[in-house]
Amino acid sequence: MTYLPGPPTHVPPELIVDFDMFAVPADMDDPAEIWRDLVRRGVPEIFYTPRNGGHWVFMDYDDIITAYRDWEHFSTHYAVVPPIEPFPVMQPQGVDPPQHKVFRSLLAPLFTPIAVRAMHDELTQRAVRLIDAFADKGHCDFIADFAAQLPTGTFLHLMGLPEERLPEFLKISDVFFRSTDEAERNANATQIYGILNALFEEKQANPKDDIATLIVQARDEQGELLPYQDKLDCAFLLFIAGLDTVTNTMAYVWRYLATNAEARATLRAKLDDPDALLLAVEELLRINAVSNLFRRVVDDFAYKGVQLKRNDRVIMPNTIANRDPAVFENPETIDLERLVNRHVTFGVGPHRCIGSHLAKRELLVALDYWLRRIPEFTLADSLPRGNAFGGPVMGFRSLPLVWQAG
Numbered sequence: 001m002t003y004l005p006g007p008p009t010h011v012p013p014e015l016i017v018d019f020d021m022f023a024v025p026a027d028m029d030d031p032a033e034i035w036r037d038l039v040r041r042g043v044p045e046i047f048y049t050p051r052n053g054g055h056w057v058f059m060d061y062d063d064i065i066t067a068y069r070d071w072e073h074f075s076t077h078y079a080v081v082p083p084i085e086p087f088p089v090m091q092p093q094g095v096d097p098p099q100h101k102v103f104r105s106l107l108a109p110l111f112t113p114i115a116v117r118a119m120h121d122e123l124t125q126r127a128v129r130l131i132d133a134f135a136d137k138g139h140c141d142f143i144a145d146f147a148a149q150l151p152t153g154t155f156l157h158l159m160g161l162p163e164e165r166l167p168e169f170l171k172i173s174d175v176f177f178r179s180t181d182e183a184e185r186n187a188n189a190t191q192i193y194g195i196l197n198a199l200f201e202e203k204q205a206n207p208k209d210d211i212a213t214l215i216v217q218a219r220d221e222q223g224e225l226l227p228y229q230d231k232l233d234c235a236f237l238l239f240i241a242g243l244d245t246v247t248n249t250m251a252y253v254w255r256y257l258a259t260n261a262e263a264r265a266t267l268r269a270k271l272d273d274p275d276a277l278l279l280a281v282e283e284l285l286r287i288n289a290v291s292n293l294f295r296r297v298v299d300d301f302a303y304k305g306v307q308l309k310r311n312d313r314v315i316m317p318n319t320i321a322n323r324d325p326a327v328f329e330n331p332e333t334i335d336l337e338r339l340v341n342r343h344v345t346f347g348v349g350p351h352r353c354i355g356s357h358l359a360k361r362e363l364l365v366a367l368d369y370w371l372r373r374i375p376e377f378t379l380a381d382s383l384p385r386g387n388a389f390g391g392p393v394m395g396f397r398s399l400p401l402v403w404q405a406g
């Protein structure tokens with residue numbers, strides 16, 4: 001079965017806009033600007049771009065929500081943009097209901113608010129170690145020295161991989177998330193699967209209290225072991241889903257704080273009030289939504305008068321949904337006390353992010369210690385050209401920060 005889209009003969013010319021979600025101009029320092037630029041240009045709410053294999057873009061909050069929720073029309077199975085076949089079927093993200101519940105119900109209990117609260121001390125120690133290592137120096141590259149390390153270290157810990165392997169994993173994930181060289185990317189995916197396979201073999205022989213053991217021992221309702229490849233794909237998804245998203249969300253937040261003394265002071269004043277801090281974090285997540293998810297049209301159908309064809313791809317830019325003026329009052333204002341906040345940063349519907357509480361906890365823990373230890377900081381003078389990147393997860397290659405040394 002192929003899931004490649006056909007030629008776009010069904011797309012009327014007035015719905016075609018030339019837009020490349022991966023292409024961020026070298027002098028643009030915020031990748032979300034390529035999306036906001038579309039709003040400024042007044043593009044149709046549903047448009048088609050011939051770039052990256054050709055795909056639709058939904059710009060309206062309600063349409064984005066529909067694509068997330070309506071899995072009978074908009075599938076996650078083989079939905080990647082640009083379309084690549086064969087492509088690993090991520091478990092549970094790449095599987096539609098009801099089958100997706102097999103792996104979803106395996107993972108979800110591990111990341112409930114209560115389960116994540118139990119990780120608080122471990123996460124705090126991790127953040128403290130990282131921040132203490134550079135706090136007295138007066139400068140760091142926030143991404144290399146902190147934002148990439150915290151979620152990668154957390155991943156190792158959860159999967160039961162030894163801490164000494166952190167540098168190796170940082171290198172592997174850097175290639176995975178940043179390389180554009182096809183041969184390098186293929187070798188990298190093979191390497192990651194190799195590591196996960198070795199990890200599973202070790203946990204089979206030597207079960208421990210960690211997620212890798214739980215996944216490798218997982219059985220279906222009849223008591224049969226789940227297919228081995230699905231289990232590898234599930235571990236692979238945890239690697240993809242929980243690293244770059246957290247790194248770049250943090251980078252966005254620290255970049256904002258580095259340029260806004262009032263926001264730093266507001267957050268510092270909330271450090272001893274967890275509820276107020278969490279409310280502020282929700283707003284930082286709304287305005288800094290890094291993911292642009294994709295779906296595949298299951299069958300030909302007309303959606304709001306627009307003819308969609310089987311295997312057409314659809315992109316849902318969360319950053320646009322989260323700034324929809326019909327849903328958010330003063331959407332461009334960052335209101336750290338915003339009470340009603342129906343942001344879609346973690347998606348909605350059957351595939352809503354399983355790791356949202358973990359991601360929030362990582363942010364809270366990091367903000368808490370950082371703002372006590374380094375209350376004032378700014379951006380280093382200049383950011384390198386070409387520092388921002390687009391795609392399904394947007395972000396920055398580096399973020400040099402400075403503060404008073406000692």
Ligand code: HEM
Binds near residue numbers: 076100111245350
């Ligand atoms: C700020 C950080 C994060 C953001 C912005 C984010 C965003 C998202 C989004 C938008 C989805 C929905 C995917 C879809 O509908 O196709 C998702 C799913 C998922 N996320 Fe996250 N995520 C973050 C952190 C994490 C972390 C730390 C984990 C680690 C446990 C994680 C694990 C997952 C998993 C397993 C899914 C798939 C759920 C399913 O298919 O049922 N995420 N995430």
